[in-house]
Every structure is written in structure tokens, then in C-alpha cells.
Amino acid sequence: MKRYFLWCGVALLLVAPLHARQQAPAEPKIVLDVWDAVYVNGAKMGYQHTTVEQQERDGKKIFHTTRYLSLTLKRYDGVITQRMALATDETPEGKVVGVSMTHYLDKDRKVVQSGRVEGDKLIVQTPGGRQSVPWREGVIGYYAQERLFQDRKAKAGDRFRFLDYQLPLLTAVPQDVIVKEPEEKEVLTAKKDGDEVKGVNVRKRLLRVEILPEKVKLGDNTIPLPRLVLWLDEKLRVVRQESNTPLGLMTLYRTPRALAEKEGVAPALMADFGLNSRIRLNRPIDHPYQAHEIVYRITVKDDDDPTTTFTRDGRQTVENVHGNTFDLRVRAVREPAEGEHPDKVKEEFLKSSYFLDSGNEKIREQAAEIAGDQTDPWRKAQRIEKWVHEHMKGSNEINFAPASQVLNDLQGDCRQHAMLTAALCRAAGVPARTAVGLVYSNERDLGPVLAFHMWTEVWIKGQWLMLDAVLGHGNVGAAHLKIADHSWQDIQTLAPLLPVTRVTGKVRVEVVSVK
Numbered sequence: 199m200k201r202y203f204l205w206c207g208v209a210l211l212l213v214a215p216l217h218a219r220q221q222a223p224a225e226p227k228i229v230l231d232v233w234d235a236v237y238v239n240g241a242k243m244g245y246q247h248t249t250v251e252q253q254e255r256d257g258k259k260i261f262h263t264t265r266y267l268s269l270t271l272k273r274y275d276g277v278i279t280q281r282m283a284l285a286t287d288e289t290p291e292g293k294v295v296g297v298s299m300t301h302y303l304d305k306d307r308k309v310v311q312s313g314r315v316e317g318d319k320l321i322v323q324t325p326g327g328r329q330s331v332p333w334r335e336g337v338i339g340y341y342a343q344e345r346l347f348q349d350r351k352a353k354a355g356d357r358f359r360f361l362d363y364q365l366p367l368l369t370a371v372p373q374d375v376i377v378k379e380p381e382e383k384e385v386l387t388a389k390k391d392g393d394e395v396k397g398v399n400v401r402k403r404l405l406r407v408e409i410l411p412e413k414v415k416l417g418d419n420t421i422p423l424p425r426l427v428l429w430l431d432e433k434l435r436v437v438r439q440e441s442n443t444p445l446g447l448m449t450l451y452r453t454p455r456a457l458a459e460k461e462g463v464a465p466a467l468m469a470d471f472g473l474n475s476r477i478r479l480n481r482p483i484d485h486p487y488q489a490h491e492i493v494y495r496i497t498v499k500d501d502d503d504p505t506t507t508f509t510r511d512g513r514q515t516v517e518n519v520h521g522n523t524f525d526l527r528v529r530a531v532r533e534p535a536e537g538e539h540p541d542k543v544k545e546e547f548l549k550s551s552y553f554l555d556s557g558n559e560k561i562r563e564q565a566a567e568i569a570g571d572q573t574d575p576w577r578k579a580q581r582i583e584k585w586v587h588e589h590m591k592g593s594n595e596i597n598f599a600p601a602s603q604v605l606n607d608l609q610g611d612c613r614q615h616a617m618l619t620a621a622l623c624r625a626a627g628v629p630a631r632t633a634v635g636l637v638y639s640n641e642r643d644l645g646p647v648l649a650f651h652m653w654t655e656v657w658i659k660g661q662w663l664m665l666d667a668v669l670g671h672g673n674v675g676a677a678h679l680k681i682a683d684h685s686w687q688d689i690q691t692l693a694p695l696l697p698v699t700r701v702t703g704k705v706r707v708e709v710v711s712v713k
Contacts, residue, residue, distance in 0.1 A: 292342025
């Protein structure tokens, strides 16, 4: 079962945003072309390529900057490549006039999201259509960010703030900058060894810069984005940057192209991020999925409001709060409660969206076939969960894709199971959404752990009930700890998975009691 748990690929959303290339003159002038070698927990995993083109548009000078990130990762013994490209169009003063993002999915599919600034609005074009969102004056582009410290002649003790636009979140995020004292730090330099280029670590005295983003609001969740630490050389150029991501400690070294593109460690030697994301428990749980109630003692580090890291509702309650430690009492809810008055559910949980494309003809046909003559919403949803469980083939080498593509391929991990179940439920007339959190597993090598996971929730008689097509039990007990949920409406990125970043690498969990 472990192979189907959630891999936190959302780390790609937390590095540098990318933007799709807009139409440009035939021969734009390249004013910057730099490469970064990407390491995760000390192992070479990929590269980032940043290019800046000077273009002429309607007689005006525009700088188009693209950041392309490519990572090769090992997940539950499977090796996958994650790619994303972010871009900005800006004036010579750094004022952003356009943004874009390309997220490369499975089987050469990609999602392109782009926007242009019109006054105080950003007009965003996505696969699902156009929308207008508020735009804040003062956002600066990637080229301006590359030049930021040189233009300001940064020195130790400086403090300032700038606005960076996060297209996956459709919001401008203030970034607080603190320039610290210089310190000794390693950088990566290239050395020729015959025909081979090798990386050599060299210690240099570099100016340290810390960048702390403001928290962002995503639905009902407030998400802290990771702190970024930069090191500047004597010319105030960024030569090393570092941040804690769901994958681990990600370090980028400014290097020549040959070194940046050089292949990393062999797959057999890569750290397995699926296994490494496990949270070890103090003891095993007998019959975990049949348990009626489990109390977990949770300690969260580096969070100023730790009790909000997990959902609080009729199923989960927070008790015995002591600083950053609290008890989370989780109760099993296996059937709709009698006597509930069904409130009207929001339309977004029934509508077709880009990833939960319940309006797709094949999705609708399959949902009708599975539901058959069943009219009870809960029994229909259970039938769908069972069908997905029985027909999906487990695979950790599948990237994110719309539910209709999952139906076509019928393979994937917990993400694909959850998305397909939710889309089929909506197509059958049952309101649905997905949830992310942790689930109990007893691993042969690690022992009892909690693993990051994704499942489906359906609206029945005025309440949300859980289904997990990976397990196929027809209900969910107390072994699932919920962090957040999302409808995926008006979303073409993996932003709904971001709430797990409040927990990855930051929690200790103990089992207090089991009933």
C-alpha cells in the first residue's frame, strides 16, 4: 500500500515561478543567460536555467525572463522527472506587465497559464478560460530580482521589501529582505578533467541574505511559504541559494551550463523522497482502519499557530494544547448520521473543472455504468470507490493529469485514485472534493509510520464523508489525519496540495490511545 501515498511534488511550486514564452520578435537580444545546479539534501537532482530576452513591443522595450526548472526524483523506487517553467515580462524599471507558467504533466501534456496586466487587474488565460483577478502595483519581475542587490548596492544591515507575483496562487506575495553579515560558505565551481567537467567545492566569504515571504491564503488555509537564503559574491550576484522544501533542503549553485546539466547520482543511489517523507510513530496500531477513535500527540516546529496545521471539524478535535504540542482526537465516521438536515452544498463541488473534469463524456459514461440503478448518493459513491480500487493499477511514475486521462490510463498513486473517484462522483450527481493529510502504515523496514496521502470526500445528508479508493473499504476510520481539502474549481496548478508544506519535515507524532 505504501507505493500509493502522496509524494509532495508541490515543492516545484515553492521554488521559482515560471512563465510561458509569449510571442516575441524574431531575434530578441539575450541580456542574461545563467544556469544553476540543483541539489536536494546534498545530492545532484537537476538544474535551473534563467534567460532574459530584450524585446521590442509596440515601440517599447520589454525584458522577458524565463526560469526553467527540471528535477529527476526517486519515489518509492520509481524515477520521475518534474519540469516547470515560470516567466515575467517587465519594463526596464522592473514593472511587471505579464506573467506565465508552464507545468509539464505526464505523457508530454502540459498546462499553460498566462496573464497580462491591465490597470489594477490581471487578465489570466488558463485551459479553463479567462478570468480577472486583482493586481497590486509594485510587483517586480525576475530580471529586476536578479539585479536587485546590485541596483540597491546591498550591504550588511539593509532591510527592505519587494512584491513577487505567485501565479499558481494568483496573488502578489510581499517578501521581507534582511541583509546579514558576510560568512564563509561553499560554492560550486567547474574544473576540467580531460574531456569531463567536474564540480569542485570552494569556500568563499559571501554576503548572506534572508528572504521571508508573507503567509498566503489558499481557500480556508493560511500557508507559510519557505524562507529563502541567498549568498552574494563581491559583485553582489547570487551564487548560492537555499530553502527547505517538501523534498528536503534544496540548494542551487550558480555554475556553467555543462556543470548544471550534468547528470546527477544514479537512481539506485538517490534518496527516496517517498520513503523519507514518512513520519515515524512511537508504537504500532492494531487493526488501525477498524479503530473507532485514535488520539495522536503532535508537535509542530517552526509554526506560529501549530494547532491549525490539521483540520478541526466534527471528526477531528484539538485538545491539551501546550505550546507547539497538542492532542488531535480523530473519530471514525463511517456512515451518514441519521437526522442530519442536508444543507445546500456549494455549486463548485458538483461542477466540472480542469483536473476534476466530470463533464468529460467518458467520465460521465463510466459513472453512469458504475452507479447503475442505485439512487442513494452514499451507496453510489461507495460503488465508485470500489470500482476505482479494483480497476486502478498502482504506479509511482505517473505525473498529475486530469481525471479523464486517469480513467484512460487507469494507473497512478493516491493522487490519481482520489481525483478519479471525485470526478466520477460528481458525474454521478454526488458533490465531491479531495483531501490531503496523513494515513497510518506499518512498513516492513521503517515500522509504524504516518505517510502523506490524498483521498476523496463526498457530501451526504449535509456532511462530508471520506472515501479512500487506495484502500477500498467503503469508508474511512480514525487512521486518516486530515490537513486540508479543496474543490479544484478554477485551478490549473497543484496549489491545493500546498497545505501539506506546513507539516512536511516539521512534525513529531505519538500515538496516545486507540479505541
